[in-house]
Amino acid sequence: MSDANIKIALLGTGIYAESDYVPSLLQDSQKHIEVKIIWSLDQTAAQRFADQFKAAGRAELQVAIGEAGIEQILNDTEIDAVVVVLPFAHQPPLIKRFWAAGKHVLSEKPIERDIEAGLAFVKEFEDNWKPKNLVWRVAEDYDHEPIHKRAAELLADPAMGPVLFWDLQNQNYCPDGDKWQATSWRNVPDYQGGFCLDGGVHSIAMLRVVLPDPPASVIASASLHRKHTPPHDTIVALVLPDSGATKEPSGTSSKLDIARQHSAKLPEPGRSTPAGTITFTWALPNIEPRAPQNLQVLNITCLNGKLTLVNNEGTRTLEVVPAIGSQVKAVKETSRKKGVEVELAYFARAVQATKAGRPIDPKEDFGKPMNTVWDVAVIQAMLQSNGEKVDIKQLIAQYA
Numbered sequence: 001m002s003d004a005n006i007k008i009a010l011l012g013t014g015i016y017a018e019s020d021y022v023p024s025l026l027q028d029s030q031k032h033i034e035v036k037i038i039w040s041l042d043q044t045a046a047q048r049f050a051d052q053f054k055a056a057g058r059a060e061l062q063v064a065i066g067e068a069g070i071e072q073i074l075n076d077t078e079i080d081a082v083v084v085v086l087p088f089a090h091q092p093p094l095i096k097r098f099w100a101a102g103k104h105v106l107s108e109k110p111i112e113r114d115i116e117a118g119l120a121f122v123k124e125f126e127d128n129w130k131p132k133n134l135v136w137r138v139a140e141d142y143d144h145e146p147i148h149k150r151a152a153e154l155l156a157d158p159a160m161g162p163v164l165f166w167d168l169q170n171q172n173y174c175p176d177g178d179k180w181q182a183t184s185w186r187n188v189p190d191y192q193g194g195f196c197l198d199g200g201v202h203s204i205a206m207l208r209v210v211l212p213d214p215p216a217s218v219i220a221s222a223s224l225h226r227k228h229t230p231p232h233d234t235i236v237a238l239v240l241p242d243s244g245a246t247k248e249p250s251g252t253s254s255k256l257d258i259a260r261q262h263s264a265k266l267p268e269p270g271r272s273t274p275a276g277t278i279t280f281t282w283a284l285p286n287i288e289p290r291a292p293q294n295l296q297v298l299n300i301t302c303l304n305g306k307l308t309l310v311n312n313e314g315t316r317t318l319e320v321v322p323a324i325g326s327q328v329k330a331v332k333e334t335s336r337k338k339g340v341e342v343e344l345a346y347f348a349r350a351v352q353a354t355k356a357g358r359p360i361d362p363k364e365d366f367g368k369p370m371n372t373v374w375d376v377a378v379i380q381a382m383l384q385s386n387g388e389k390v391d392i393k394q395l396i397a398q399y400a
């Protein structure tokens, strides 16, 4: 017998819920989820969402508003799960109420405003609600994006050889009044980093998924270049992996005699550390239509080729350029962004499995809350660094 659909309430009728959740939930492939309730502070917006589901031939949604609407969802025994797409700092108190009512939760990133709050949030879930078989995932779409997993697989191909170095750019033009910046909670943020946290966690999640040796420490400088995007709109960082990632240089010593004759005079040779650099900015000048504008680019240079991931608005491109004479195969793949529809489907199947007493499929077990605390920790480390080296594990341990 196949599992029944899970019934959910969608909380939030803001920009992102409308641009990404509604289309993802309306996809034919999204067959495990039935949206029963749309919740908002705003009746008109909630009705607009309900109308979109009706126009797509779906069952009529119930509209739930404000505190009375939250009570309605908490008391609705048919609701298995809530999908929370609210300003992230307002999510935790609500999520805790849903856990207490026995609801599974998929909640938008960042998990919390800083490491301390993120760890406390995860601890509360692990201690009290996970043992009651509740599923909680953080909706980090970059953690679920299939093309990022594909990039990780290509890097694992021994033919590519080790990573030598990488650079990540998340560069954005954000004029005063930009649609994202104009949301009240981004316009006057009460959390560290502003856009560097809200938009930066995605890029860090991408590094976590793609790099064989993820960041272990950072040396960074954080700036506010434009007064309308406080508290920081730019981070420039040098990122180092764990010391175990440093290897002997590849290949053999030079076959030219000249090098051997003078080798006694050579300074101590270096070793091979797969370090990287990060540039995050929401302070680009308006240089349209020339790239980079609202562009994320991750370049990873390996011994025998170069892998590039480009996220440009809704399109993801993955390219591998082989070194001449290497065994590496050239790759060029393009995909529309799919993270939200994948995370919804994985979440629904995890809830179905849990309800049926089956284990969750490990191949679909992403959006782990602790991983998204790590994403916040890397941003916090870069914001705090001020030119000093910050060890990410040690920073997290300070709050554990």
Ligand SMILES: NC(=O)c1ccc[n+]([C@@H]2O[C@H](COP(=O)([O-])OP(=O)(O)OC[C@H]3O[C@@H](n4cnc5c(N)ncnc54)[C@H](O)[C@@H]3O)[C@@H](O)[C@H]2O)c1
Binding pocket: 012, 013, 014, 015, 016, 017, 040, 041, 042, 085, 086, 087, 088, 090, 108, 109, 110, 139, 140, 141, 180, 183, 184, 185, 198, 202
């Ligand atoms: N994964 C991504 O790529 C991505 C992109 C954009 C936003 N997001 C995330 O989605 C969430 C929503 O972002 P958005 O840009 O749609 O924001 P938004 O401001 O457009 O929408 C937020 C919604 O929350 C409501 N709201 C505002 N204040 C509230 C409060 N105090 N309590 C309850 N509800 C409140 C608003 O009425 C609106 O319905 C955020 O957590 C954000 O980080 C993710």
